[in-house]
Amino acid sequence: MFGAMLLHILLLWVLSHLSRADCERNDARPENLDLLQRKLNVANTNSSKPNLLFVVLDQWRWDWAGFHDAHVAMPTVQTLAARGVSFMRAYTPSPQCAPARSAIAAVREYKDMWVKNNTYHYVSEKMTPTFMSVLQQAGYTTMLAGKDHLTIAPISGPFQSTGMEALGVDRFHRALDKYSFCQGIFGRYVPVDGYSDYLTAKGILQAQCKAYGGIGYPFTGAEGACCNETPVFDWAFPQENGFRCMMPNQLDEEHSPDAWVRRSAQELLDSHQKDHGASPWFLQVNFLGPHPPFILKSSTALPSTSLPEAIDVSGSEQQPVFDLDLHGLQMVPNIFHGYVNITDSRKQYAALLQQIDEELEELLKTVDQMPGETVVAVIGDHGEHLGDHGQFGKTSPFEPAVHVPLIIAGAPFRHNVKEYHPVSTIDVPMTFLELAGILPSPTMQGYSLMPALTGVGTLTRPAVMSGMNYWQDVIPDVNYSHGRVQFDSAAALFGTDFLKLICCPVGCRKGGSLLPTMVAPQVALMNVTQGEDVHRFEKDILNQPAGHGVQEALYLAAFLSKDFQEVCMPLLEALAV
Structure with missing residues (x-):
C-alpha cells in the first residue's frame, strides 16, 4: 500500500510541475493535465481503495468550529484538524439545505443546477449521476444516515426508499429535519421518517413532538414546550424560528435526533462489515444540528467562556419587506428583536455543537474498528447568521451564511495544516473519487483537493461561487x-x-x-x-x-x-x- 501511495504522490508531483506555469494565474485551469491525472489514478488499480466518511452538519458557520474567537468546545473536530487539513476559506454552493446538498451530490456549481431552493428536490427528470452512484458502480457500498434533503417526503414506510436508488445509495436510515419529523393534525402525530419510526417504536413520538413542536396551526403545540418563547414555525411569521429554546429536553439524553443519526450510522457500518467484510465503503452522516430548534440535553451546560458578540446589530430594529397592499418596499419591526435574545441563542448554538461533537467522537470509535484506511471529511452544508446584521437563518450572500468549516483527515495526508486557498464543498466528492481511483462523470465540476492534502502541487480552483x-x-x-x-x-x-x-x-x-x-x-x-x-x-x-x-x-x-x-x-x- 505504501508503494502505491508513493507512486500516486510522485505522479501528482510530476503533473504539478508540468502545469506550474498554467497555475500562476487564477484564471487558468489546466483541463488536459487534470484529466490526465484522473486517468492515471483510475489506471492505478493496484492500490487499495480507502473507506470514505463524509460528515455534514446542518447550518454550521465557519468561525464556530474552534479555530477562531468563538471558543466552541469541539475537541473531536479539533483532533481531526490536527490529523489533517483545515480549509479556512471553504464555501457552500448555496446557503439553503436542498440546493447546497444537491450541488454536492451532483458535484456541480449552483448556477448549473436545477435545484434552486428548498422547494425543489434533486431526484427529477433532470437526474444526472451523483458521486455516490459513481462510487457504487466502482464497487463501493454506499450508505447514508440522517437528513438527506434531496428527495420527496414522506419517507417512512413504503415511501422510505423514494429516490435512494436513483441517488446511488445502497443502504440508508433517513430523517427529515427537526421541523418536520413531527407531522400530524390536531395533536395526532404519525411517523414520517426513520427517526419518527424509531420514536414510535419506543412509545415516545408524541412526547418528543410536544418538546420540539410542529409546523404551525392546526398542529397542536406548534411552538414546542422547549421553545415556547420562539415559535418553531408560526403562520403569523412563516420563518425558521426556534433560535431560543430555554427548556432542556430530558428525552434527548438518549433519544435526540443527532444521537439517532449516530446510532444509525454505526448500524450501517456493522451491517456492511457483516455482509461485505473488508470491501470499501462510503458513508455520509448528516447530523440534524446545529440547525434550530436549539434544544439541548438537560445534562449539557451552556459554555462558560465568552463568545463573540453579534456584529451590526445596532440599527437593525427595522427590516425591509414588500407590502402587498401598498405594492412597495416598507420597513417594519424586526420580529427577531422581540422573540430572540441573541446572547442566549449563541450560547445554545455553541452547546448544540458540543453535543454533536460528542456524537462524532462515538461514531469515530466505530470507524476506527473497521478494517482498512478511512478518510474523513467534515463540513457544514451552509452557515447561520446568529444575529449578525440583525438576522438569524442563512439565505444571504454574506460570510455568516456562505462560509463554512471543511476539514479532511487521513493517515497519508499532511497533519495540522491550514489551507487558505478558496475551495467549495463540491470539491469534497471530487477528492473522494480521486482517492478511490475513479474517473468522475463528465458533468461533474468540482476540483480535487489532493494538492492541499499531500503538499504536492497547488490548488487550481479559480473562484468559489454561491x-x-x-x-x-x-x-x-x-x-x-x-x-x-x-x-x-x-x-x-x-x-x-x-x-x-x-x-x-x-x-x-x-x-x-x-x-x-x-x-x-x-x-x-x-x-x-x-x-x-x-x-x-x-x-x-x-x-x-x-x-x-x-x-x-x-x-x-x-x-x-x-x-x-x-x-x-x-x-x-x-x-x-
Whole structure:
C-alpha cells in the first residue's frame, strides 16, 4: 500500500510541475493535465481503495468550529484538524439545505443546477449521476444516515426508499429535519421518517413532538414546550424560528435526533462489515444540528467562556419587506428583536455543537474498528447568521451564511495544516473519487483537493461561487413578504487580497448596515478580511475611491450565471468608463 501511495504522490508531483506555469494565474485551469491525472489514478488499480466518511452538519458557520474567537468546545473536530487539513476559506454552493446538498451530490456549481431552493428536490427528470452512484458502480457500498434533503417526503414506510436508488445509495436510515419529523393534525402525530419510526417504536413520538413542536396551526403545540418563547414555525411569521429554546429536553439524553443519526450510522457500518467484510465503503452522516430548534440535553451546560458578540446589530430594529397592499418596499419591526435574545441563542448554538461533537467522537470509535484506511471529511452544508446584521437563518450572500468549516483527515495526508486557498464543498466528492481511483462523470465540476492534502502541487480552483433564488412566503396576517431573495456571488484571491463579488438583481436586502437597502439591481465587491465592528468579516470596496476594484469585479463577474451577468455587468462597465 505504501508503494502505491508513493507512486500516486510522485505522479501528482510530476503533473504539478508540468502545469506550474498554467497555475500562476487564477484564471487558468489546466483541463488536459487534470484529466490526465484522473486517468492515471483510475489506471492505478493496484492500490487499495480507502473507506470514505463524509460528515455534514446542518447550518454550521465557519468561525464556530474552534479555530477562531468563538471558543466552541469541539475537541473531536479539533483532533481531526490536527490529523489533517483545515480549509479556512471553504464555501457552500448555496446557503439553503436542498440546493447546497444537491450541488454536492451532483458535484456541480449552483448556477448549473436545477435545484434552486428548498422547494425543489434533486431526484427529477433532470437526474444526472451523483458521486455516490459513481462510487457504487466502482464497487463501493454506499450508505447514508440522517437528513438527506434531496428527495420527496414522506419517507417512512413504503415511501422510505423514494429516490435512494436513483441517488446511488445502497443502504440508508433517513430523517427529515427537526421541523418536520413531527407531522400530524390536531395533536395526532404519525411517523414520517426513520427517526419518527424509531420514536414510535419506543412509545415516545408524541412526547418528543410536544418538546420540539410542529409546523404551525392546526398542529397542536406548534411552538414546542422547549421553545415556547420562539415559535418553531408560526403562520403569523412563516420563518425558521426556534433560535431560543430555554427548556432542556430530558428525552434527548438518549433519544435526540443527532444521537439517532449516530446510532444509525454505526448500524450501517456493522451491517456492511457483516455482509461485505473488508470491501470499501462510503458513508455520509448528516447530523440534524446545529440547525434550530436549539434544544439541548438537560445534562449539557451552556459554555462558560465568552463568545463573540453579534456584529451590526445596532440599527437593525427595522427590516425591509414588500407590502402587498401598498405594492412597495416598507420597513417594519424586526420580529427577531422581540422573540430572540441573541446572547442566549449563541450560547445554545455553541452547546448544540458540543453535543454533536460528542456524537462524532462515538461514531469515530466505530470507524476506527473497521478494517482498512478511512478518510474523513467534515463540513457544514451552509452557515447561520446568529444575529449578525440583525438576522438569524442563512439565505444571504454574506460570510455568516456562505462560509463554512471543511476539514479532511487521513493517515497519508499532511497533519495540522491550514489551507487558505478558496475551495467549495463540491470539491469534497471530487477528492473522494480521486482517492478511490475513479474517473468522475463528465458533468461533474468540482476540483480535487489532493494538492492541499499531500503538499504536492497547488490548488487550481479559480473562484468559489454561491447563489440563491428563493421567494419568501407571504405573511397573511399583515399581507407582506420579504420578497425574492436572489443573488449570485464569486470570490477569488488577488495576490494577498480575497475579494467577493455580489450581484443582487432585486437588491440584497439583508438587515443591518452592511449594504444599503434597495430593490433595484445591486452589486458590491466585498473585501473578505477580518476588520472591526460591522465590517468584521467583509466590507464593500467597489468604486471606493472611484475606479477601485472595478477590474477585479469584472474578472469575478465572468463566473456568474448568464442571467446575473446581464444584470450586473452593465453596472460594472459603467464604473470602468
